[in-house]
Amino acid sequence: MRIDEIIARSGRPIFSFEFFPPKTDEGEANLRTALSELRELEPDFASVTYGAGGSTRDRTLGVTSWLKQELGIEAMAHLTCVDASVEDLRATLDRIERAGIENVLALRGDPPRGQDSWVPHPGGLGHSAQLAELICRDYGFCVGAACFPEVHPDASDPLADLQYLKRKVDSGASFLITQLFFDNEAYFRFVDAARFAGIEVPILPGMMPITNLAQIRTITGMCGATIPPELLEQLEQRGHSVSGDESVAELGVAYATLQCAELLAQGAPGIHFYTLNRSPATRAILSALKLLRPWVPREVGAPNAG
Numbered sequence: 001m002r003i004d005e006i007i008a009r010s011g012r013p014i015f016s017f018e019f020f021p022p023k024t025d026e027g028e029a030n031l032r033t034a035l036s037e038l039r040e041l042e043p044d045f046a047s048v049t050y051g052a053g054g055s056t057r058d059r060t061l062g063v064t065s066w067l068k069q070e071l072g073i074e075a076m077a078h079l080t081c082v083d084a085s086v087e088d089l090r091a092t093l094d095r096i097e098r099a100g101i102e103n104v105l106a107l108r109g110d111p112p113r114g115q116d117s118w119v120p121h122p123g124g125l126g127h128s129a130q131l132a133e134l135i136c137r138d139y140g141f142c143v144g145a146a147c148f149p150e151v152h153p154d155a156s157d158p159l160a161d162l163q164y165l166k167r168k169v170d171s172g173a174s175f176l177i178t179q180l181f182f183d184n185e186a187y188f189r190f191v192d193a194a195r196f197a198g199i200e201v202p203i204l205p206g207m208m209p210i211t212n213l214a215q216i217r218t219i220t221g222m223c224g225a226t227i228p229p230e231l232l233e234q235l236e237q238r239g240h241s242v243s244g245d246e247s248v249a250e251l252g253v254a255y256a257t258l259q260c261a262e263l264l265a266q267g268a269p270g271i272h273f274y275t276l277n278r279s280p281a282t283r284a285i286l287s288a289l290k291l292l293r294p295w296v297p298r299e300v301g302a303p304n305a306g
Contacts, residue, residue, distance in 0.1 A: 001074055002142035003103045004174040006044050007202050007269055013295050014044040014270035015286055016204070019277055021048060021059030027277065031063070034279040039071055041286050044270070047105060050078035057092070065099040076144065077101050080109025081131055085123035089131065093139055105144045106132040106173065110222075118154070129167040136172025145173035147203065149181045149190040153224040162197045175201050177272050180208040180219070182227050182255075184262050205263050208274040209281040210252030213239045231255060249281065257285045261294040 007014055017038055022028040035046075048064045050057060060077060067075040077096050079089070096104060108128040111118050120126040125134070132143050145168040148161060155161035165176070176199075181187055187205050194203060210216045210227075213235050220227060227235070238247035260271050271289075273282045 001102065003045055003074070003076060003144060004142050004202075006074065007175060010044065013264050013268065014204075015041070015289075016270065016272045017043050017046045017282065018206075018272060018274050019046060019048050019063065021063050022277065023059075031277045034275060034277050035067075035071065037279040037283055038275070039073065041283065041290070043073060045074040045076055045103065047076040047078060047103075047272075050080050050107070050109070061092075061095055061099060064096070064101055068099075068101060074103070075101055076103035076105055078105045078107060079131065079135075080107045081120065081125045081128070082109035082111075083121055083124075085121055086125065086134070087123070088121075089124070089134065090138075093135065093141075096141070097139060102140075102142055103144065104135055104139075104141045105146070105177070106135055106168075107146055127164075127167075129164065129171045132168055132173050133171040142175075143173050144175050144177060145169070146179065147176045147190070147194070148179045148224070149186040150179070150225055158193070162193055162199070165194065166197055166199055169199050169201055173201065176203045178203065178206045179223055180206050180225050180274055182210075182225065182231060182259070184259055187263065187268070188266065202269040204270050204272045205260075205268050206272045206274055207256055207260060207285075208276070209249075209256040209285060210235065211249040211278070211281050212245055213248050215276075216252075253281050253284050256281070257288050260285060260289055261292065264289065264295040267295075 019031060019034070022031050046067050048060050048067070050060045064075045064077040067073045079092060081089070093104070106128050108118065108131070125131050128145060132145060135141055135143050147165050151158050151161050155164070178187065178190070191203055208216070208219070216227070234251060235248055238251055241247050263271065273286070275282050
């Protein structure tokens, strides 16, 4: 089923997971374990990232097909413009179509490792809006796109970033997924600004529970997301404690659960979890959310469960 139809028909917030294609047998075993555990939570869809420079592109399609055909989870394949001609992109889209996948996340993609700036393929596309336009013009996929509550690292300013986002939507993107963030006010301000700019499609917040301080520092450094100073201070204190990563993960999961609950209570259309191919943190958070149902209005004094 198309993801825009899932969002429109669900009548409740939707929950989805993002995975990356494993490069090793051990990685594949970790992914299979995560999927078997997270499948029990009945996600509305799952997405699979797309390796730059051909590194995991075949695996992307394989994992995406496996999700849909064997596990019965609605799936979305990521597709980027990196190192691909238009003919290459069409060939990949043809394979996705033959596999029965109905959803594609159209991305420009990051520069390949060792390359500092984005350089389009001589016969390819330079922007995700162009990719969304190609897909929507020539294929029947539901197309999603990425957005950035704290501004894309390559954007000159927030206004320019929103104007470009509007181009993605005008090119056919029917829903958006945000980059990870740790301050809900950034999401709420961004949604308000997007609506003011005429962007009316659903905007799913992307969540990455913090389970390792060094890892999240690397990830936020690459994507431009920020960690609130108070949270970072607590994470650093825990990172230097006897329990180390375990203590960091405890706080990270608790913080993400509160963050998701507030987002859903204030009308976010769902949560997209960046799982890093692991299940415990996402499983704990989503289990709590489904139990508490923070999106259901409560009467004053009524118990917040059920």
